[in-house]
Structures are given as structure tokens and as C-alpha cells.
Amino acid sequence: MLIKRWLGSLVNRAVALVVVVIVLSALLVTVAGALLSRAELEQQARSQVETIAELVAGELNDKLVLRLETLSHVARSLTMSIHALDARARLLVRRQTALQHLFDGIYLINESGQVLAEYPESFQQTGLNVSDREYFRRVASTLTPVISEPYISNYQDKPAVMVATPVFDHRQRFVGMIGGAILLDGDNFMKEFINLRIGETGYLGVATRSGVTVAHGRSGRPMAPVRVANPVLRDAMEGFEGTLQTRNGEGEATIMSVRQLTQVPWFVSAVWPSREAYAPITRTADAFIWVLLLVIVLIAPIALWRFRRLMAPLEMLGNQIRERHLGMRSDPVDVSGGTEIRQVAEIFNTVMDERDEVLVSLAEREAFFRSLTQSAPIGIVQTDVLGRIEFANPAFEAIIGRPSEDLTQTWLAGRVHEADRDAAIAGWKHAIRNQSVFRGRFRLAPREPDRLIWGDVMTAPIQTPEKALGTVTVVRDISHELEVEEALRDEQQRAETLLGVLQEGVLMVDTEGAIRYANDAACRFLGAEGECLLRNFFQLVTIKDHDRELTRQEFLTGEDLGSLYVTLLNTASETFDIDLTLLHIRRGLEDERLVFVLRDDSDRRRQEERLSWEATHDSLTQLLNRRAFNAALVRCMGEAGRQEVRSVLMLIDLDHFKPVNDEGGHLLGDELLRRLADLFKESVRQSDTVARLGGDEFGIILPACGLARAEALAEKIRANVEDLRIEHDGRSFGVTTCIGLTELAPDDSSPRESMGRADEGCYLAKSRGRNAVVVVPSPPAG
Missing domain, CATH: 3.30.450.20 (PAS domain)
Incomplete structure (x- = not known):
């Protein structure tokens, strides 16, 4: 209440306006400067975080590449038989001086997953079976070097990453693997990355795309799950690279830059808290606030004194206007002062003269209004401020069915049907009170009680600046339109x-x-x-x-x-x-x-898709049938001339399948065929083609595989089929395979040639006692 009374004075308002203008101008300049400075600081901070993330990702890639290449070079020097590898394992590991400087632990593991030797021997892992480890399964299945996902090692349950590469004998058969362990909390290159700082509180993190923390500069805990609630980290797990604003686990705003590694599915995140990055802006804003307060304290008293002097003539003008309004003064008002105050006095004098002229013209306008409404095709009614009819034109008389003398000085609301009367009165009052136009549809009450008339009604107030004089209502008969x-x-x-x-x-x-x-x-x-x-x-x-x-x-x-x-x-x-x-x-x-x-x-x-599928698949094994297999073989032969590595055709013929059907029954034979089909599909790549060619004969197309890898795969399939047994009525049933292999040559004129060579390999395998793999070379290019 005190503030409202103080602002009632124009002088006080002017002073307040000056202060507000100063504050707003200063704030505008400050905000603009802060935004520009913040944009520059943000760009610098983003560039710094991006540079650090990129350098760390590149350095981490280089160190992993060095270790992977060194380990692969050592693996190539270990080409020997399984027995030689087992006998010389400890000596071979001790000689790997280069690896000892690159890894926290070195392991030589045979093809069944048993640790043959280690360095240092204090880890006490020799003899341990690691076949269930992810890195061993990947190396054994892909026969390629791998960098593993983080795992908990058997050495004091410490988190580690294994860099492993396969070891082959002179026949390129897998005989084991050599691996180098990197302890994630060890004294190695990972510790160097984690100890890096951005500013005073910024830090680095390394994580896998599968959502496991490799290293974290803030918490220092590896193997923790990645905080997927952070959208930037969630996108980084999908392959995102870039720099964005986000929040850390404590809800603090940060700048985060993400860079993906090329050697492993990992990513590096560099994080710098925005509070530290934008600290100069905060200090500048604090200093400006104190300067602004000092300016306001000095300017406000001076402005108050000056405005009081400027407003003195205005107060005199107000007194003269009040006297003229009360009839105490007949002369025009006359005051000195600024140009604006003198202009107000002149306007007031002019308005007073015009008011007298307006009063004279009102009577003329009323007469004009009445003559105009007489010929209007819609009903027009004028009422006083209480709602009593003062004038009704002939059209309204025709709608209601009563003459003007019966309507004058009666309530307009009485001409509305009783059911709609309350709503009409409420709308009429609202129009007068809010100086607005009210419109509605109501049933009217004509002279004939059995006649129903609907009217589209619009009411507008007759208003002067001082008070309401009444209303004008327009009524249109819409009964036919509603029907x-x-x-x-x-x-x-x-x-x-x-x-x-x-x-x-x-x-x-x-x-x-x-x-x-x-x-x-x-x-x-x-x-x-x-x-x-x-x-x-x-x-x-x-x-x-x-x-x-x-x-x-x-x-x-x-x-x-x-x-x-x-x-x-x-x-x-x-x-x-x-x-x-x-x-x-x-x-x-x-x-x-x-x-x-x-x-x-x-x-x-x-129905069409089902028929199409049935036309190309074997209903028992769900594999492709012979027709679809032949079509795939034709496509693969068409690409043979453009491939650097030859594609390979593999035909598989089951041995001793007939006794399974005869002794175990056809249901048992069908179950065996389904299991064999699953085994074949699990043994090959997704790009390979597996089909049942009929009865107990199967075919596999291995695009761009190479004969050496295909032969190793065939041996693996032959061994797995030999191990597959089905128990039935206390008896064990199984089969073996004869496998024929041949390369798809560019000179093959039709699938029949390559199928013939692979089929020949199957017959040779049967002639050699069955359960064998035979390679039939393709003819030399002529």
C-alpha cells in the first residue's frame, strides 16, 4: 500500500523510470557482453576439450596398435606343433622381453584353453583353464587377433584387458594363443591417461560401447557400468563423436567431448565442468553489480530534485481544471511551463468547447437513428440501462407480433421464452458491465403461444466515457435456417x-x-x-x-x-x-x-510370403533347398572373377544315416537332421549359404573364404558332427561326415563343374574309410 501511494506521484514515477532505464540499459549491455564473452569462452573450452579428447584417443589407439602388432609378430615366430609348443612354453614366454615391457602379464595358452606358461610367474595362472573367457572364444572362433572386453582377472580379482592373437602350426592349424594382459588399475599407460586433468577439476574417461568403464579419471574405478542416464554417453555407445553440453552424475553442468577409438569398440570422453570453464564471466558479473548499485545511489536523489521542479506547472494546471469543472472558473485555463504542459492546457480548452457542440448534435443523431431503423429488414430494439424498451422498429414488431405502443416501457427480457430468459439476462448484463458485444440464440415469446420463433440476438451497449446509457439489440428470425x-x-x-x-x-x-x-x-x-x-x-x-x-x-x-x-x-x-x-x-x-x-x-x-518361403526352403531343417542353393551358387560364381580371395564350395554327405532311420525310427532321423542343420548354421558366417540338397546331403557356399580357412572350418564341422549324439531308448545314435571341398574358379562354365569336383571329394573321402575331409583343387586357368 505504501509503495502504491508513493508511485501515485508523477515525480516519483519519473525517478523510478530513470532508475529502471539505467538498470535495464546496464543489464542489456552486460547481458550482450556476457553472451558474447560466454560464446567465446564456450568455443575456447569446447576446442580445448575436443583437442584433449582427440589427442588421448589417438595416443590410446597408437599404444594399443603397438601392443597388438608386437604380439602378432611374436605369434608368427611361434609357428610349431602342439607338442613343441607345450614343451617349450615356459622358455618361449621368458624370452619375450619386448612383451614384458608392454604388458603387465604374458600368457601362452594351448588350443583347449589351458595356460601353458606365464610371465611373471608370481601371477600363478599356469595350468588354469580359460576356455570360458570371452577373449579365448573369440580368438578360437575367428582365428584373428583381438582386444578383449574388460574382465575380472584371476590374479587378485583385478580388472584387466587381454590383447590376444592365435598361434598356428606349420599346417596353419590353430594350436593355441599368446596373450598380453593390461591391468586397468596397474602402473601402466592407462594410469597416465587417467591422471590427466583439464583445468583443475576436468577429467578423462574411457569406456566400451557395450557400457563398461575401462578407466575413469574422477572415480578411479574401472569395470563400473556406464551412466546411460547421460544422453551423450548413451549416444557414444552407439558410435557418436562430438562435443555437447551435459550434466555429470552429481547434476553439475559440464562440457563433454567424445572420440571413438579405431582399434577397439571403445570411446574416450573428456569432461570439463562449466562452472570452471566460465568462471571469468561470473567474476565480471559480480563486479558490474557493485558498480551499478553505486550509480543508482548517486543518480536517484539528483533526478528526484530535478523532476519536482519540472512538475510544478503541472500541479497548477490541475487546480485550474478542477475549478473549471466545478463551475468556479469561467475563463480558459492558462499556465506557464514546458511546451507539453501548455499543449495540455490548450487541448483542455478545446475539449470543453467541443463538448457543448456535441450535446447539441446528440438530439439530431437520435432522430437520424430512429428514421434509419424504420426501414431495416431485421429487428432493432433500443433499451435504457435497466433493460426497458424505449424504441422498437417495425421488423421487431413483426417478429414478436405486437405493435410498438405495446412494447414501449416493457422489459426486453420479457420477450424471451421463459426457458432461455435467465441466460439472456446474464448475457445482457455482461455486455453492459464489460462494454462488450453479447451474441446468442434464444427462443422468443410471440403473441401466439403455440408458435416457436428462434432469434439470432446481438446486444451492444450505448456507452459514453462517463456512464452507460442503455443498449441496442439486433434480432434476426432464424427459425427456418435452424430447420x-x-x-x-x-x-x-x-x-x-x-x-x-x-x-x-x-x-x-x-x-x-x-x-x-x-x-x-x-x-x-x-x-x-x-x-x-x-x-x-x-x-x-x-x-x-x-x-x-x-x-x-x-x-x-x-x-x-x-x-x-x-x-x-x-x-x-x-x-x-x-x-x-x-x-x-x-x-x-x-x-x-x-x-x-x-x-x-x-x-x-x-499367404504370398508363405508360398514364396516354402518354394525356397526345406520344411524339415528350415535351410535353403536345392533350387535356392543353385541360384546362390550361380550368383557367387558370377562374382568369382572380382574377388581377391577365392570362394569355396563344401558338400557334406552323412555316413551311416540309414541305420539311424531303420533302428531309431524316422522321427529320430528327422530330429538328427534338424540338429545337424543347427550345427552347420552355427559353424559358419552370416554371409555364408547353408542348404539341404536332399536326403542326407548338405551344401555350404563360403564367399571369399580361401581354401585354407575353409579346410580348417570343414575339419571343425567334421569333428563336431562326430561328437553329436542322440540318446533314444537307452541307445546312442550318431553319424559321421564325408566332406568335399573345392574352390570356385572363374573358368567354371556352370555350377555343375564345381558341384562335380566337390562331389568327387565326398566319394574320395568315402573310399578312404569315411569321416574325412578331401580337397579337390580347381583346374588351372587355361
Whole structure:
């Protein structure tokens, strides 16, 4: 209340305005400067964090590459038989001086996963079986060097990473692996990265894309799960690189830069708290606030004194105006002062002269109003401020059915039907109180009680600056219009009821795509049940004709569609096979519409897909059949001339399968075939082709595999099949395989040639006592 009274003075308001202007101007300059400075600081901070992240990622890549290449070089020097490797393991490990400087631990492991030797021997891992370790399984299956995921080692349960590479004998058979362990909390190069700092509180982190922390400069704890609640870290696990603003685990704003490693699926994150990065801006803002307070303390008293002197003539003018209004003064007001104050005095004198002229003209205007409304085709009624009728034109008399003399000085609300009277009175009062126009539809009360008249009523107040004088009400008879609207609504309701029970989706959109009508079936297709109207149809769905997406422009400019089979994907990620019909309504006009009819075509398409699958697959094993295998073989032969590494064809013929069927029954034979099919699929790559060619014969196409790797894979398959046994009625059943291998040569004129060579290998294997792998070389290029 005290502040309101103080601001009642123009002088005080002017002083307050000066202070506010100073503050706002200073704040504007400060904010602009702060934003520019912050932008510059932010760019510098981002560049610094990006540079550190990039340098650390590059250095970490280089160190991992050095260790991987050194380990691979050592592995190539260990080419020897399994027995020699086992006998000389300890001596071989002790000689690896280069590896001893690069790794915290060195291990030589045989092909079954047993540790043959280690360095240092104080780790006491010799004899331990590590076949269940992820790095051993990857090396044994891929026969390539790997850098493992972080794991808990057997040495004092310390977290570590294993760099491992396979060891082969002179026949390129896998005989074991040599691995170097890097302890994540050891005194090695990882510790150097973690001890790096950005500013005073910034830090570095290294994590895998699978969500495991390799090293963390803030917590120092490896093997912790990555905080996936942080969107930047979550995106980094998907391969993101870049620099963004985010928050750390304590909710503190930070600048984070992420760089992916090229040698392993790891990423480096450099984090610098924004509080430290933008500290200079905060110090500048604090200093400015103190300077601003000092300026306000000095300026406010001076402005108050000056404004009081400027406003003295205005106070004199106010006294003269009050005297003129009360009749105590007949002369025009006259004061000295600034130009603005003298202008106010002149305007006041002019207004007083004009007021007298206005009062004279009011009577003339009222007469003009009455003559104008006499010929108006709609009812016009004038009331006083209480709502009593002062004037009604002939049109209103005709609507009500009463003459003007019966209406004058009666209540206008009395001419409204009793059921609508309260609402009419409330709207009429609201119009006067808020100086607004009130509009509504009401039933009127004519002379004939059995006659119903609906009126479209609009009431506006007659207002002067001082007070309300009454109202003017316009009444239009809309009884016939409402009857027509009711008939149209009935027709529309019948149409919507019919469309609502249809299974087909029916919707109508305008040229921008806004949905003007949609039945329930259409809303289900759009994935927006009950929320279709006025939403954009082309934003809710994607419609594809085969692999081509149909656009809004194509629908607008194209012809009507009688039946088009398309695929519809909605925003709820639901996919429908649709038989689409399109009709154009009022084409080329402003109110052009498109009508879509959507019919679910999923059953027919699923039937076609099932028949297509059955035509190319074996129903028992779910593998490709002979026809699909031959087609894949033809494609692979067509690419043989462009490949640096030859593709290989493998034919597999089962030994002793007939006794399984005869003694165990056909059901047991079928089960064995299914298990063998699963074994073949699990043994090869995803790019390889596996098929059942008929009976107990299978075929595998190995694109760009090379004969040496294919032979090793064939030996592995032969051994796994030999180990596969099925127990039935107390007996054990199994089979062996004869496997024929041959390379696909560019000179092969047809699949029959390469199939013949592989088949020849199967016959040679059978002649050599079965359960064998035979390679038939391709003919030399002629």
C-alpha cells in the first residue's frame, strides 16, 4: 500500500523510470557482453576439450596398435606343433622381453584353453583353464587377433584387458594363443591417461560401447557400468563423436567431448565442468553489480530534485481544471511551463468547447437513428440501462407480433421464452458491465403461444466515457435456417453411422493434409484412435509402393486410384498391408478434398510370403533347398572373377544315416537332421549359404573364404558332427561326415563343374574309410 501511494506521484514515477532505464540499459549491455564473452569462452573450452579428447584417443589407439602388432609378430615366430609348443612354453614366454615391457602379464595358452606358461610367474595362472573367457572364444572362433572386453582377472580379482592373437602350426592349424594382459588399475599407460586433468577439476574417461568403464579419471574405478542416464554417453555407445553440453552424475553442468577409438569398440570422453570453464564471466558479473548499485545511489536523489521542479506547472494546471469543472472558473485555463504542459492546457480548452457542440448534435443523431431503423429488414430494439424498451422498429414488431405502443416501457427480457430468459439476462448484463458485444440464440415469446420463433440476438451497449446509457439489440428470425440445419445434421448422422460400422478406413483430407473426417477404422490404421480430426494425414503415416515412398504432391497431382497395393507405417510403428483407393473431390477448387479408402490386405500378402518361403526352403531343417542353393551358387560364381580371395564350395554327405532311420525310427532321423542343420548354421558366417540338397546331403557356399580357412572350418564341422549324439531308448545314435571341398574358379562354365569336383571329394573321402575331409583343387586357368 505504501509503495502504491508513493508511485501515485508523477515525480516519483519519473525517478523510478530513470532508475529502471539505467538498470535495464546496464543489464542489456552486460547481458550482450556476457553472451558474447560466454560464446567465446564456450568455443575456447569446447576446442580445448575436443583437442584433449582427440589427442588421448589417438595416443590410446597408437599404444594399443603397438601392443597388438608386437604380439602378432611374436605369434608368427611361434609357428610349431602342439607338442613343441607345450614343451617349450615356459622358455618361449621368458624370452619375450619386448612383451614384458608392454604388458603387465604374458600368457601362452594351448588350443583347449589351458595356460601353458606365464610371465611373471608370481601371477600363478599356469595350468588354469580359460576356455570360458570371452577373449579365448573369440580368438578360437575367428582365428584373428583381438582386444578383449574388460574382465575380472584371476590374479587378485583385478580388472584387466587381454590383447590376444592365435598361434598356428606349420599346417596353419590353430594350436593355441599368446596373450598380453593390461591391468586397468596397474602402473601402466592407462594410469597416465587417467591422471590427466583439464583445468583443475576436468577429467578423462574411457569406456566400451557395450557400457563398461575401462578407466575413469574422477572415480578411479574401472569395470563400473556406464551412466546411460547421460544422453551423450548413451549416444557414444552407439558410435557418436562430438562435443555437447551435459550434466555429470552429481547434476553439475559440464562440457563433454567424445572420440571413438579405431582399434577397439571403445570411446574416450573428456569432461570439463562449466562452472570452471566460465568462471571469468561470473567474476565480471559480480563486479558490474557493485558498480551499478553505486550509480543508482548517486543518480536517484539528483533526478528526484530535478523532476519536482519540472512538475510544478503541472500541479497548477490541475487546480485550474478542477475549478473549471466545478463551475468556479469561467475563463480558459492558462499556465506557464514546458511546451507539453501548455499543449495540455490548450487541448483542455478545446475539449470543453467541443463538448457543448456535441450535446447539441446528440438530439439530431437520435432522430437520424430512429428514421434509419424504420426501414431495416431485421429487428432493432433500443433499451435504457435497466433493460426497458424505449424504441422498437417495425421488423421487431413483426417478429414478436405486437405493435410498438405495446412494447414501449416493457422489459426486453420479457420477450424471451421463459426457458432461455435467465441466460439472456446474464448475457445482457455482461455486455453492459464489460462494454462488450453479447451474441446468442434464444427462443422468443410471440403473441401466439403455440408458435416457436428462434432469434439470432446481438446486444451492444450505448456507452459514453462517463456512464452507460442503455443498449441496442439486433434480432434476426432464424427459425427456418435452424430447420434446414437440423435436416442436414440428420443426414450427416446417418452417413457417419454407416461409415462407422465399415471395416474399411474412410477419411477425407484437404490439400494440406489436415483430416476433415475419419471413421473409427481409419483412426485405427493411423494409430491415433479418437484423435484423428485436424491432424495431418501425411505426417501420421508413411505410404510406400514397394520401396518408393509416395508423397503428398503425388496424391494431389495424380489420377484417382482404384486399387493400389501399398504398405502403410503409422507413428505408433505399426505396419499394415493396404489396398488403397483414392478419389479427388472438387479438384482444382479452393475447397478441394482427397478421399482415401484403406482396406487391410495383410492376409493375402502373408499367404504370398508363405508360398514364396516354402518354394525356397526345406520344411524339415528350415535351410535353403536345392533350387535356392543353385541360384546362390550361380550368383557367387558370377562374382568369382572380382574377388581377391577365392570362394569355396563344401558338400557334406552323412555316413551311416540309414541305420539311424531303420533302428531309431524316422522321427529320430528327422530330429538328427534338424540338429545337424543347427550345427552347420552355427559353424559358419552370416554371409555364408547353408542348404539341404536332399536326403542326407548338405551344401555350404563360403564367399571369399580361401581354401585354407575353409579346410580348417570343414575339419571343425567334421569333428563336431562326430561328437553329436542322440540318446533314444537307452541307445546312442550318431553319424559321421564325408566332406568335399573345392574352390570356385572363374573358368567354371556352370555350377555343375564345381558341384562335380566337390562331389568327387565326398566319394574320395568315402573310399578312404569315411569321416574325412578331401580337397579337390580347381583346374588351372587355361
